[in-house]
Amino acid sequence: MAYFANSYQGECLERQCLKCKYGEEPCPVHGVQIGYNYEAKNNEIAREILDCLVKDDGTCTMYELAKKDLGIDNEK
Numbered sequence: 001m002a003y004f005a006n007s008y009q010g011e012c013l014e015r016q017c018l019k020c021k022y023g024e025e026p027c028p029v030h031g032v033q034i035g036y037n038y039e040a041k042n043n044e045i046a047r048e049i050l051d052c053l054v055k056d057d058g059t060c061t062m063y064e065l066a067k068k069d070l071g072i073d074n075e076k
Helices: 008-019 028-040 044-051 061-065
Strands: none
Touching: 008 028, 008 061, 028 044
């Protein structure tokens, strides 16, 4: 789980969201990462669940898995 103590730390995820075709509105991955980030840091099960969605460096696993399917242009 990527724990973002401030907005600067969340930039990696935000940059991916802007490239993702679902980036115009928060997707469920973004929603749970941002919504439960702080509360999950002290909950082992919640951290494990969020680890499956967003890595410590802010990389969204769905973004990585579905770059081609989502029509993401890596040249941006």
